[in-house]
Amino acid sequence: MSVGYADLSGKRFVAVSGSAQLSQDPDKAKQLWSTEQLAYYPDGPEDARLRHTLRETGTIAFDRGCETNPLISPEHTMSSRVEAPKPTFKPQWQPVPGKSEDMDPKPDYGESTYRGSARLQGKKALITGGDSGIGRAVALAFAREGADVAIAYLDESEDRDARETQRLVREAGRRCELFRCDLSSADRCRQLVRDTVEAFEYIDVLVNNAAHQRSFDSLEEISAEEWNRTFAINISALFHITQAALPHMRPGSSIINTSSVNLDSPSPQLLPYATTKGAIQNFTGGLAQLLAPKGIRANTVAPGPVWTPLIPSTMPAEKVKHFGEQVPMKRPAQPRELAPVYVMLASDEASYVSGATIAVTGGKPII
Numbered sequence: 001m002s003v004g005y006a007d008l009s010g011k012r013f014v015a016v017s018g019s020a021q022l023s024q025d026p027d028k029a030k031q032l033w034s035t036e037q038l039a040y041y042p043d044g045p046e047d048a049r050l051r052h053t054l055r056e057t058g059t060i061a062f063d064r065g066c067e068t069n070p071l072i073s074p075e076h077t078m079s080s081r082v083e084a085p086k087p088t089f090k091p092q093w094q095p096v097p098g099k100s101e102d103m104d105p106k107p108d109y110g111e112s113t114y115r116g117s118a119r120l121q122g123k124k125a126l127i128t129g130g131d132s133g134i135g136r137a138v139a140l141a142f143a144r145e146g147a148d149v150a151i152a153y154l155d156e157s158e159d160r161d162a163r164e165t166q167r168l169v170r171e172a173g174r175r176c177e178l179f180r181c182d183l184s185s186a187d188r189c190r191q192l193v194r195d196t197v198e199a200f201e202y203i204d205v206l207v208n209n210a211a212h213q214r215s216f217d218s219l220e221e222i223s224a225e226e227w228n229r230t231f232a233i234n235i236s237a238l239f240h241i242t243q244a245a246l247p248h249m250r251p252g253s254s255i256i257n258t259s260s261v262n263l264d265s266p267s268p269q270l271l272p273y274a275t276t277k278g279a280i281q282n283f284t285g286g287l288a289q290l291l292a293p294k295g296i297r298a299n300t301v302a303p304g305p306v307w308t309p310l311i312p313s314t315m316p317a318e319k320v321k322h323f324g325e326q327v328p329m330k331r332p333a334q335p336r337e338l339a340p341v342y343v344m345l346a347s348d349e350a351s352y353v354s355g356a357t358i359a360v361t362g363g364k365p366i367i
Contacts, residue, residue: 082113085307086331087324091317097154098309100132100161107307109137110336111168116144119347123147124200126193128183128241129210131162133308134258137335138207138342139165143172145343150177150196152210161309175199183210184232189240193248202248205346208238209258213273213314227272234276238283251295254346257284259300259357264366277302281357288355297354299345304361305332328363 085105092104100107125142129135130151139149149169153162162178169176177199181192196203212233216222238257249255259280266274281300288298305311305324311332312320324332341358344350359366 082108084108084331084334084337087322089321089323091321092312093317093320094309094313096313097158098132098311098313100136100164100309103307103309103312105307107133107309108334108336109140109168110339111140114141114144114336114339116141116146116172119145119343119349120205121146123204123346124150124196124202125205125207125346126150126152126196126203126241126245127207127209128152128181128192128237129258130207131158131165133310134303134306134335134338135207135209136161136165136168137339138209139176140168140172141336141339141343142205142346143169143174143176145347146174147205147346148175148200150179150199152179152181152183152192154182154210155180183237183241184212184229186236186240189237190244193241193244196245197248202250203245204249204253206242206245206249206253206255207258207342207346208241208255210237211258211273211276211310213270213310215269215315215319216271217269219271222272230272231276231279234273235279235283238280242287246291246294246296249296252348252351253296254350255284255287255291255296255298256342256345257298257300259284259302261302261304261359261361261364261366263302263357265364284357285355292354297345297350299350299353299356299358301338301341301345302357302359302361302366303333303338304359304364306338307332307334324362326364327361331362333360333362 090104092102094102100109120142123142123146125139125147127135127139127142127149130139130149131153135151139151142149151162151165166176166178177196179192179195181188183189183192193203210233212230214226214230242255245255257280260274260277262270262274263278263281266278281302284298284300291298304327307323311323315323324330338360341360345353345356345358357366
């Protein structure tokens with residue numbers, strides 16, 4: 001690989017492709033960048049046309065995006081260390097599905113810390129439950145790694161959170177499509193995939209992350225309707241979406257299903273939810289074996305307590321006050337702390353990782 005240098009609008013830029021012919025013509029620079037031959041502007045171009053071009057192509061978003069310079073120093077690519085809040089929290093409750101902006105403290109999605117390095121450059125991802133919580137952090141990280149993202153969320157009650165996720169993705173220079181979708185319907189699951197393929201042509205990364213959760217103090221409190229809806233959203237939707245997406249996934253594609261520490265240590269108050277999370281692990285393990293001949297990987301992430309809108313909207317206020325104290329780190333994860341695991345599993349670097357369960361549990365082991 002050869003490295004070339006040239007000055008453009010008073011700034012030096014670098015191309016790492018041996019075939020790149022550098023020019024001081026901004027149109028030529030745009031062409032090189034769009035074909036990923038132009039790799040890095042050390043100082044960041046101040047020319048307005050170039051800045052617009054770089055944002056539109058999504059290869060770099062200044063101050064927060066991904067940079068493909070192979071010699072870039074670690075401090076420009078690694079998330080800076082931020083102290084996460086610990087309980088005791090303010091007692092709080094929200095109606096389902098909950099909103100990020102009404103939480104205290106607000107969840108940290110990595111807006112000011114996540115730095116990409118083009119690990120997902122050019123990939124197309126579908127993320128269910130991407131309007132807030134883990135899904136938003138994953139969407140943000142995927143975008144800053146160079147991926148276009150489609151987000152599925154329940155209904156108009158989540159429009160505001162979904163638009164904020166879309167803003168963050170677009171700010172990183174990538175496309176973000178929003179789709180309302182009640183995943184309890186098999187037909188809507190299949191339509192979601194059709195809508196995504198119409199927008200992106202294919203799917204490289206499928207993140208089945210949406211979940212339905214409620215708390216109950218006794219078995220008698222759980223209605224048949226509640227039990228069936230929990231299974232429809234948390235496990236049946238994975239089947240319908242994955243089955244519909246497979247014809248549009250190529251060798252090297254990745255499926256990532258969000259499970260939970262409840263697969264190993266089920267909470268009795270979350271019985272329907274916990275049961276589905278065990279099913280997700282088994283579904284993913286079998287799926288990985290079925291899809292290996294196609295070159296498609298399937299893995300699951302098992303989070304512990306995570307500070308998302310699901311918590312104040314589905315748990316009693318007193319439990320929210322002490323949420324996360326039960327794990328060795330004595331605090332819940334912030335959504336940004338989950339995102340790097342999803343990025344790793346989505347990337348080509350994880351080409352031999354399939355059938356795995358990755359625990360992100362604050363020190364609580366899953367064995």
